[in-house]
Amino acid sequence: MAAAPALTTPSTAAVGSFTPAAFAEHLASVPALWHERKRSAYARFEALPMPTRTDESWRFSTISGIKLDGYVHDQASTRDAKAAKGAFSLAAEPTLTFVNGRLGTRNALRDSVAAAGVVVCTLTEAAERHPELFRQHFMAQPQKLGSAKFAALHEAFIADGAFVYVPRGVQVEEPIVLIHSAEGPGTAVFPHTLVIAEENSKVTIVDHFLSNDEFGHFACGANDLYAGHGAKITYVAAQSWSMESLSMQFNSTVVRRDARVQSLNLHLGAKQARHESLSQLQAPGGFSEMLALTVATGAREFDQRTLQIHQAPNTKSDLLYKNALLDKARTIFSGLIVVDPDAQKTDAYQSNRNLMLSEDAESNSLPGLEIQANDVRCTHGATSAPIDADQAFYLKSRGIPEKAAHELLVFGFFEDVLSRLENEELHSAIRGLIRRRFGK
Template identity: 70%
Template sequence: MSAPSPLSVLSHSPIGSFAPDVFASHLASVGVAPAWWLERKRAAYEKFAALPLPKRTDESWRFSNILGLTLDRFALAAPAKPSLAPFPVPHAASLTFVNNRAIEGGQKHGWMELPAGVVITTIGEALAKFPDLLRSHFMAQPQKLGSGKFAALHTAFLHDGAFIYVPRGVEVPAPIVITHIAAGPGAAVFPHTLVIAEENSKVSVVDTFASADATPQFACGANDLYASHGAQITYIGAQAWSRETMSFQFNSTVVRRDARVQSLNLHLGGRQARHESLSQLQAPGAFSEMLALTVADQTQEFDQRTLQIHQAANTKSDLLYKNALRDQAKTIFSGLIIVDPDAQKTDAYQSNRNLMLSEEAEANSLPGLEIQANDVRCTHGATSSRIDPEQEFYLQSRGIRKEMADELLTFGFFEEVLNRLASDELHASLRTMIQTQFTKGPRV
């Protein structure tokens, strides 16, 4: 690999480091796999190579830093040793990937026995043992949010990932913690977490993303959540890649009858991080709660694109994305609610709130609605506000320094989202993780 080049001279080759010979050597490293899997990867690679990089004029990339997108100077990450501890929350099981590979002994059980039939394994193993499940759920949903090229890249180069299956009626009593680590300069990683919750099952998954070092890396990950009738999934995505990393993450959530999915994505890391989230409410009683918290500072850019599709009557979605922006940071929120003609009695909510902690930060909001049914309740809105000077003065008048006052007020702003979590342990762990972004004041 050549030495990293400064951003100003980035190449914008549509395939960059992911040339055909690199793909061929990746395929050779896959080992024994079903023919359909290899075929999917080949087709994905072709699609990736054929599609152009996003352009400034693409509506789904409006406001994004197109010039910052580059596929150059990366290399498929080589095996490396784990260097980070998993997310500190009591868990039922954990699985850790370093540079796309499940680490030796990384598949650990927590303090409890897993209920019978629950599967927590790698995609590699699932290909051998549960090919049909994988075939029908892996990256099976449409890419509607603009990153078709990068999603294809993900499928093409995916080496391994987490496969979680919870059988009918089974409840996993504590979270399952998945850790994805990128290590080394230029490392390209393709994290994947697939969660299949069968009828009336219940599971909570914490998916974390971190860099072992502060070098420029490339992350192109996906998570697929499938909640069958009456199932309940809680998904936490906690992204803390290095400050030099370019990151893409694609979420697809399918919610069936009376099922409920709550997802909360925390965005902290990356130079430029894009997150796309698609919720499909496919049968009556389905509910998707989509939450996100972002702390953006320095020159970070966080680009969040969401789509809530109501495909059946009596479905509900509730999106609340909150960003705190400092320094020269930039955020983009573009959200769309689509209500299909038959989806009467839809109840959809979408809200993006930005807390501007700096005059130089930039928050862009593009909320949208596309309603084809006539008996629905849809609300959307976006706000940007500054720290309330009276609240800040009140805290300062108690001796609290300005930086600390602003930190407390930022946590106050986030609390509305964190309070949606039923688990106090998850709430506390996420707070601690957010705290790492604030280094100026003393810890509370």
């Protein structure tokens, strides 16, 4: 796509730290095969305006928190990459660990998995070795949820990322764990995970985003999931950036015939986080299950925007986003279900539930439907409720202090999302991550 001509010279506010000089420097640090698409992405980034409060897709967002100044791109890591182990208690070693956007460590896949043709490599390697797949799937889907500018920034400055390819008919039982870490003051990272599951394959991917220190980072990440005919992808993205960070993440999910994608976004870190998720149900029988759990504390803001597009008949989507809000935290959920005229017998569900643990917390829900077919079942709903006083008293009457009682009730609230994960180990590892979050 050609960049729209800029009406005015981009101000420094529109590019922040990501100036043309910074871009030139970045470009020199990546292989030439990236250059063309990066130049085009940078032009888009420069040309597109920063969001404003009047933009519908940024309604309720704290725009002043979305700053592009004060960041350092391609920051070298000073630590041993093995330090970025993550807090996930999974038996599987992370296959790839990225530190500040570049590959730190790599663990070989199990022999049987590798022998079946499964590929887990860096995006740079994929662009070299599997150019066709890369071209077809890397950031190939439209940005429809308001962050086209930041997605362009992501593409312009991405240093590297993860590429997962599961060939036709191959089922990988053990989760593939990928770690994306950041360290150093003001470090900007652009993590990316691209997953391609071919016909009748099955794979579980865990992306863990974390900071190795307490500095504020800027994480501007994306992930592309492609589930071919009859494939099944389980995707968990656990966001544990440092509490001073600004996080943006754009998800795109393509679901082909009879395929199923289950994604769970766990939002635990960052000072302000925006997450956009787009599911496209492109062929009959496709099913996208979109789940999210958020623990919002302090004065943090979690801004989630979703779009379920049903492009074919007999497709199904089921979204359940649950937020636990404490202190003065804010959450925003804006979700839209779109049913194309041909997508008869669509079954779409969308639900945002907020558990308010504080009177000073604020949740905003903007559910929406846009239905052009006449034989569909679409439901959506949003609720916001405080902790049940009787339940809280019941727990306290057993000697459980208030804080621990609230924690238990949050787990109870989250359980109907967590219990949808088939993998027991993953379920308990995620519980462990949430527990740590409360321990802080």
